[in-house]
Amino acid sequence: MKQNNVDPEYIIFFDGICNLCNGFIDFVIKRDKAKKIFYSSLQSDISNKYINCANTQTNSSYTTIYLYKNGKVHDKSTAILMILKELSFGYRTLAGFFLLLPKVLRDSIYNFIARNRYRFFGKRDSCRLPNPEEKDQFL
Template structure:
């Protein structure tokens, strides 16, 4: 299972740190969309790697984006995060509208960094680029 994220976005970097803390089984791996692996995964999913405003979740050759990716990522963490599955009861159009609003404003609201996060000790192997 791979999470493709924006390494320049502070919200995204904080989310990756959250996932590292709560993924007790270590099932998630990470690829920045600025790296070669992330760009390839985006292209395979039919997403232009330039100007991307979404997280991508890849599992068993399938890819999800926007709110569906977030819900599937949380499900992969196990309990109690699987309770987020209730989010599927909210219509996708509404979930994705909210997701896109945050994604479009993520740099303005949360900040931007020119450097990638440094993985904590022992987690470097989980980063693909």
């Protein structure tokens, strides 16, 4: 795991025991060829440092993904779409289209999935551990 004091430009904070969230992280890792995105579970101490410093409310059990980008924290559907914008052209285009939709509509869909994520996709007994190739991307 990354131990230096570099402040990463992009950090995804995710529910470390959620199978859907872990699947999304695997999806992003495979497509982040530049390795510019870093990762941390919401259950870690470091997530509090970044999310609380950005004055973001974390009391919603429906927020399972946050994106820290350039000092600002995005949550829910906006976080997902901003992450996709950092990937290849096709994902940027798709994200750009969905960002045109009203946030209230996007977040309603997000909240439904987040509320039912364990029932639909299951959960792990413990947080995800990165493999040796991924460990430098995890905080």
